[in-house]
Amino acid sequence: MLSERFTQALTYAIQLHAHQVRKGSGVPYVAHLLGVASIALEYGANEDEAIAALLHDAVEDQGGAATREEILCRFGETVTAIVDGCTDADTTPKPPWKQRKEAYIEHISTASPSVLLVSAADKLHNSRSILQDYRLLGESLWERFQGGKTGTLWYYRALVDAYGKIGTMAIFEELARVVSQIENLASA
Numbered sequence: 001m002l003s004e005r006f007t008q009a010l011t012y013a014i015q016l017h018a019h020q021v022r023k024g025s026g027v028p029y030v031a032h033l034l035g036v037a038s039i040a041l042e043y044g045a046n047e048d049e050a051i052a053a054l055l056h057d058a059v060e061d062q063g064g065a066a067t068r069e070e071i072l073c074r075f076g077e078t079v080t081a082i083v084d085g086c087t088d089a090d091t092t093p094k095p096p097w098k099q100r101k102e103a104y105i106e107h108i109s110t111a112s113p114s115v116l117l118v119s120a121a122d123k124l125h126n127s128r129s130i131l132q133d134y135r136l137l138g139e140s141l142w143e144r145f146q147g148g149k150t151g152t153l154w155y156y157r158a159l160v161d162a163y164g165k166i167g168t169m170a171i172f173e174e175l176a177r178v179v180s181q182i183e184n185l186a187s188a
């Protein structure tokens, strides 16, 4: 069962990301955080993993080192280590896109099981959003992303391959299915 800590993390995540929206749409960013926490729980997350899912973009997007310190203080080392493992940049400005994404893919091979679960839940939620938006918007979807069509398709295929080398987990297989559907649409 989830305790009061989860409720506190939910409130904190909503406050942190209150003014942030998803790229190219007016959807409140918290929809992504709720989606990632929901997917992580459905694939067996414990409370620390579910809290980290809610806070996985907090350091990257909302305050860097100061926010990391607050998470450490309020939710402890286990949650902070998972958030660290899901963060592709905590500096402003962020390093170049390709360099960040390559580093993220590289670190999958050494990531803890908790980081793998939350990271895969994050990528699964984003890939489902891409598939849904691609069906609605067509090729103009890719203008949202720094990597464009080629870079974004490369990134998701590289993620699927990197998770696949870890082993066969249900969440990796679901991500692979969604990414294949995006690739099929892209080559149609």
Ligand SMILES: Nc1nc2c(ncn2[C@@H]2O[C@H](COP(=O)(O)OP(=O)(O)O)[C@@H](OP(=O)(O)OP(=O)(O)O)[C@H]2O)c(=O)[nH]1
Binding pocket: 021, 022, 023, 024, 025, 056, 057, 086, 088, 097, 122, 125, 126, 127, 129, 130, 144, 145, 146, 147, 148, 152
């Ligand atoms: N699919 C999708 N992604 C969106 C949307 N709005 C914001 N994003 C975020 O955009 C990122 C991908 O955009 P890019 O331009 O390629 O990369 P960047 O933000 O990291 O520079 C994803 O980050 P990420 O690093 O892959 O994951 P995350 O850890 O930041 O969540 C995702 O979270 C949206 O409407 N759909």
